[in-house]
Amino acid sequence: MSKDNNTDLIGKLWDLAPISIDLLAPTGEILRVNHHQAGKLGYQPAELEGDAWKSIYTMPSRETISQLFSENITESEPQVLQLRTRDRSLIEMAAHFSFVDDPTNGRCLMIAKIETAPVDQQVVQLSQDLDILKGIIQSSHHPSWCIEYPEPLDLSAPEDEIIRQFFDNRRHWRHCNTAMEKMYRLPMGESLNQHSVDEILGRNPANEEFVRELIKNDFNLEGGASYDQRYDGTAFYVENDVQSEVKNGYLLRMWGTVRDLSRQHRREQELLYRKSQVEAILNGIVDPVLVLSEDGLITGINAAVSQTFGWPSERLLGERIHQLAEAKDVSDYLLSELLASRPVSRMEFKIACRDGGILMTEASAGSYTSNLGRGYVLVLRPAQKPQLAAQRVS
Template sequence: MKIHVPGTAHFDALLVDWIDGDGRICAVNAAEARELAISLEEKESLPLERIYSSTSAQMLRGLAREGQPFASGLAVWVNSPQYSEVPMIATVVPDPARGIAVIKQPLPESVLGIGPELAERVEILSQMIGAATEACWCIEFLEPVDTALAEDEIVERIFSNQSRWRACNEAMARLYRVPEGLDFNVQPVSRYFPATEINRRMVRDLVRAGYRLDRAAAVDRRHDDSEMLVENDFRAAIKDGFLVRLWGTTRDIGAHRQREQQLADRADTMQDILSAVPDPILVISEDGLLLAANPAAESVWGRTAEQVLGRPLQQFIETRHALDKLRQAALAGEDSDGECDLAVIAADASRDVWRFRAARIEGEMRRYVLTARRKSRRRARGSTQEAIS
């Protein structure tokens, strides 16, 4: 930002704006309009954040509303057209017709008392955010959002009020596929965060959660206009009841959600298949608890899944040491058919011998899938005693 610093206090060479009683910029002089690229029509006004940082805007808004008669030597930060902040020294004088006039000229950071330690802390934080592998972002509202408004109006203004990106890191640019050499922070917020219905619902959830929300799903747009399913963690800065800043992190969860959907579809397909199988199928844990049963098992043995799930298999098997036999059958099945005969007690107290095929499933928790087939009545009579033992 190239701003001429006059050698004499020539009024027309200084940056001047006027702030009305509502805390909005109602006029700027020619120098400020030129240097800050501001076009302000008659009877038009701008939010203070269009020119000043949020902290400086808050301070000046208070002076305008209090009708401050005179103040000099005020440190303010001014937003340049290049999206940087320029430190300036300001003098505030009353103007009966328009509120207050703010007269400014640029000053180096050293004059404003920014010490080496503070500068070092800012540098460290900037480096940490810049080097982070997770996409970090910040949206600053040039028109702060009044949080006292109705919920729907707050949601609308978060999308419609003037805003800009600030301090977004390289990971953010990569996530949204911003071309090399193009600064993400100078792009319009709406280009990547459009006011779609799902995004409106997410912002409504954010408002209801007190402007602190994690794992919030949204559909954003990449630089090439393709859609991307993301998950956001939100935090907010609210000053004097106005939302001035949102920041957080963003993750692309499209591939994860696609994988979840594939697994869900696969599970539905397997459930359909198992429901159509005429033979009883059970799933048990390593310690013999029933984890699942297909409809055939419920129908043949007369017990619903709610009656058996979570209970030991041995409660429904007359054969002693049934779990050990199933484990041995599963182990043997790795080389051959893993089968054993067990006497099952049905809900009506009848007993029949069933041949169980056992297969072991490895994972975080070892489980066994059991497929049962009733032995013929003639063969079963001769083997019942053997199955019980």
């Protein structure tokens, strides 16, 4: 077939196409319009060819077209354009754009359009909404993910079997955003969606416990802890907020956000270490030591308290100092002095022992301040051996 015959065939297809097509020049001129579009607008093609865009396109549509001309692309996503008919009424059309090189006018824009029915408008709107949501999720600073199970989990199975399926059934990342890839230190240029879920959420005792929590909460969980693996080889604790899609008792997919708990975990370990150090120091002191809250609650004791007065720690912790003092007025005076920020030194303080005896001590106390508030440390040095109640009466 000759080149002229090809041109004639293309021209016939252009004119007979059951959709609206036009060709626009970057100068704002309509170069060509097919019969379908011209008829829709109430014109003959010759009436529009050579006219300006503004004769049929509304201002918002012309701005869209101008923006496309300014971008260095060959095609664009479908959009809705408004066209004006001969009688000035408006028609909305779903438009597809592609650029063609015209030997006379240079880079021109061909727009193929279909008049939008309500369903078509909804499809375009849904497509735009989806793009917006994708953009929001992808740009979020909060790591987010979605795991899909082509081989769904049978949630009616026993717990151990669900745990096995969770790790062994086929699964893949349906979505992971950029923040997720940064948290797991994925090599630059790679997509987490192309990697195996097992590389991050592998089977280990901590993650088995995580799945048990998911099962207890019907796979909708806030603050579920898991022990994950980064791509640089380091393991770390994370906290997951999880939601899921379950149909007919089968888990199809689950999604959520994740928070890095490694700093918090290290902080907890440091605090536990410091706590053990303080306990070791307190228990190494031969005199009884009590830690009090600002209102006189006993919040800590050392081993010498139980050894000297006979009271087990569980009987004293959470009680007021009044429970240990023989006379309430003396303990009230002690607290009033401490509240007034006056240090207490060598104050006589009688302690009621568990066996009914009374032990005279010399009390020394000072205050401390923490992020939980103010408190006091009370050191009781026995001044004599315990005196039994019968001896006091005699």
